[in-house]
Amino acid sequence: MALVxxxxxxxxxxxxxxxxxxLVDTAVFTKAKKCGVDADTTITPTKTKSxxxxxxxxxxxxxxxxxxxxxxxxxxxxYIITTFVYSYLHLFKSLPKQSIPHKNYAPPNLILDYQVLHDVYII
Structure with a gap:
């Protein structure tokens, strides 16, 4: 809404x-660049139409x-707006906090890479 x-x-x-x-130049927010034909007044000192x-x-x-x-x-x-806002706010219920039993588990270090050892690749 703010962008609108x-x-x-x-x-x-x-x-x-x-x-x-x-068309020589088009500019938004600034002045358009001139082509330089207007600045050439040394050749024709009389006033001519540009x-x-x-x-x-x-x-x-x-x-x-x-x-x-x-x-x-x-x-x-x-009344309709108030009812809509109230029902929308109470539409979603939060889930209970679940415990993660393997949160601090570190997997063992791999000594051998069995996929490379046996040339088994998942494509």
Whole structure:
């Protein structure tokens, strides 16, 4: 539920830089890299129309959340939720603690590996 609230309130921008009809760069949360054609003003000192364009898409998230409390619900809904929670909590019963008799048992050391000795392998 927290992830749903996080992603529904998240706002971000997508910037794209086009050189003519060719997409040069797309960036989320940062500025898009330029192609460098706009910086070349030493050759043509007159003001000419650039072939490059930038597009910015702003995706806005939800900025107001409605918070409901348990007391805002009607009586029948409160009763159903309370009954469900009570029955679910008492649905599972814990098992009695069992003793493990071989908990501290250490197996004997193997002197010979009989599977290798007799060439018996489980495949």
């Amino acid at each position: 609230v996080l992603f529904s309130t998240l706002s971000f921008t997508i910037e794209s830089h086009y050189c003519g009809d060719h 072939c490059c364009s930038d597009t910015v898409q702003v995706i806005k998230g939800q900025d107001q959340l409605k918070l409901n409390t348990f007391s805002d619900l009607d009586f029948s809904t409160q």
